[in-house]
Amino acid sequence: MEQQEKLAVLRQLVGFKTIGGNELAAAEYIQDLLAEHGIKSEIHDLGHQQANLIAEIGTGQKPVFTVSGHLDTVAVDEADWDTDPFELVQKDGQFYGSGVTDMKGGVAALVIAMIELHDRQVPLNGTLRLVLTAGEESDMRGSRALHAEGVMQDSDTLLIAEPTGYRTVYANKGEVDFIVTAVGKAAHSSRPNFGINAIQNLMDFLEAVKTKIEQKAEQRPDSVLGKTTFTVDIFKGGIQINAIPAKAEAQINTRIVPEYNNEAVIADFNETLDEFNATHEGEIQVKLLMNIPPVVAKSDSRLIQEIVKIATPYMQSMHYSAEEQQQGAEMLEKQGFNPFATDKLAVLSAAGGTDASELLRDKLEGANYAVFGPGNPLKMHQTNESASEQMWFDFIEIYKKLFAEYLK
Incomplete structure (x- = not known):
């Protein structure tokens, strides 16, 4: 996909008002987009305009590498925004819009990476499964339904593309x-x-x-x-x-x-x-x-190791604004780590929860699980939500390499 095609995917997703649900239209858009590239998907309609989506590429056999993100976003006060929160705006190397960080940016990167692997016929020794969920920001209705359907029963690995920037998380409260x-x-x-x-x-x-x-x-x-x-x-x-x-x-x-x-x-x-x-x-x-229960996975799993290996060169070339560097210093002072370190990709636990609490309910300890996605976590749930353009494009490349390497 050309750069403008990739931007169009993110622009379309930001344009859907998925506050407190209403994910069905976004799921239908992604289903149509995947179909244009020959990828079949299923929409699981949950009623009340809520829906999950599942798509796969590869052999259809084990091992199954599941990658996931949620389609809903938190409420916004449009009057407080400098731009229309439901229109993707590019300014000074940043994207602005509702969900560009949490987490339509991550969802778009996953979808684009899957499409590009499929278009280029990259061989996968196993199955890459995309799972997009409803209701994560409210009651995790979507991931709860998917757990009941057994979506992870045959899956060895789970990556959730919540915004971490150049860190990765293996445990959540x-x-x-x-x-x-x-x-x-x-x-x-x-x-x-x-x-x-x-x-x-x-x-x-x-x-x-x-x-x-x-x-x-x-x-x-x-x-x-x-x-x-x-x-x-x-x-x-x-x-x-x-x-x-x-x-x-x-x-x-x-x-x-x-x-x-x-x-x-x-x-x-x-x-x-x-x-x-x-x-x-x-x-x-x-x-x-x-x-929802806490998740404590393996901090040295193969998935974590591959993320660190593949993403570190991108991290080292990342440019941070003066504001982001100041935020990093504040985070270091308050929580003891610096999310903007450029020498080593940190492997951390996090206070925030993810859909993993439902998807991994049968294996809450020791799973092969990581949270790793584009965006600064300090920008989540904020007025004028923003995300780095460079990081977003880099993550698409990282995901393609990660998925191909993991399933080679």
């Missing part, structure tokens, strides 16, 4: 999310004793459960992934200044490590809930939103 609702009783603020303040109850409960979980997290750190974390990310309550609120809601995100795992965090959450409701007026109600 899990995630448990909760919606917490406090139900109280409305009253005039001049007579607070006539009501039950749902906001106050919610704040008190959140402080209690946060204290318990953070204490346990301190006691049970993981040697690879660090500590389980607890954050309150959404808080809603009240209708006006002179009314005792009858209802309030918060949404909680916890990031999970094996030493203090999903089941233990949920049990501590529920224990605190029972204790609180037994000693307070009103009621706290809890709904589980997401429950």
